[in-house]
Amino acid sequence: MNLDHLIGQRDEFNYNLIHLSKTSSTNDFAIDIISKSEPEGIFVVFADEQTAGRGQYGRKWQSEAGKNLLFSVCFSSDWLPLDRIFDLQLLASCALWECVFPLLSQSITLQIKWPNDLIANHSKLAGILIQNSIRDYKLSWSVIGIGLNVDQTDFQSLDKATSLKILTNQSFDRMKILKQFMNVFLERLNLLKNGPQDIFMNLYRKHLYGSNEYLTAEINGKKIDQIKIIDVLPTGQINVEISGLQKIFSFGDIRFFLSD
Numbered sequence: 001m002n003l004d005h006l007i008g009q010r011d012e013f014n015y016n017l018i019h020l021s022k023t024s025s026t027n028d029f030a031i032d033i034i035s036k037s038e039p040e041g042i043f044v045v046f047a048d049e050q051t052a053g054r055g056q057y058g059r060k061w062q063s064e065a066g067k068n069l070l071f072s073v074c075f076s077s078d079w080l081p082l083d084r085i086f087d088l089q090l091l092a093s094c095a096l097w098e099c100v101f102p103l104l105s106q107s108i109t110l111q112i113k114w115p116n117d118l119i120a121n122h123s124k125l126a127g128i129l130i131q132n133s134i135r136d137y138k139l140s141w142s143v144i145g146i147g148l149n150v151d152q153t154d155f156q157s158l159d160k161a162t163s164l165k166i167l168t169n170q171s172f173d174r175m176k177i178l179k180q181f182m183n184v185f186l187e188r189l190n191l192l193k194n195g196p197q198d199i200f201m202n203l204y205r206k207h208l209y210g211s212n213e214y215l216t217a218e219i220n221g222k223k224i225d226q227i228k229i230i231d232v233l234p235t236g237q238i239n240v241e242i243s244g245l246q247k248i249f250s251f252g253d254i255r256f257f258l259s260d
Helices: 026-037 086-103 164-168 174-193 198-206
Strands: 016-020 043-047 069-076 110-113 117-120 123-135 138-148 214-219 222-232 238-242 245-249 254-256
Touching (some): 026 069, 043 174, 069 174, 086 110, 174 198
Parallel strands (some): 016 043
Antiparallel strands (some): 069 138, 110 117, 123 138, 214 222
16 A cells, blocks of 8 residues: 555644544554655544454454544654553543643543543543554554544443533534643654653542542452552553452553443
């Protein structure tokens, strides 16, 4: 596939924008570009519809065509040490929180669910999937895939999903939200390049879903109640309290459920 004509379309905000009517996955499309052409600068893949979009834990991302914001932000991350890879999760989730928060009324609680889902009033509003390319034990490229529920109101069997339209009873311009997000993201990315930023972790901890509360979680296939989130570590691991004892888990070892 010749990608030169796509990569050449530079958006007014100093990144390349690729708008697709339909694709299997914006992350997969972006990774294909990186593997074939080693593009310069930052580029964004935005699709009206995904046929095989996925979220964390390999789950399929359900999205109605033309109703949601489905995109991937792609950039060279060779400047970031591997031991700071969780900074990308902080960057993406905090930038998305900052973009979405002004769109909602003050009566709506907007939180970040570890590691990086966006939760509004105990229902999932957005998900983030980050994929990194590592060469010679160093980061090379990062692809940050984001799915934000915008105007979709029917989620079929998903009882813990919501959208901006459900929350506000208003319709939104997806491209306008994308540009607002990229404004925030690029500003925060520049901060991150100058070194570790406590501002990201502080914002993340402040709006962490279930912080110092008791939740239900799944550990090794077993559902356990009364698990208290204590903190998230700079490594991305989460510190929880179970039956009075504190334990540290990595992503994939524990999964929290949304409460009612």
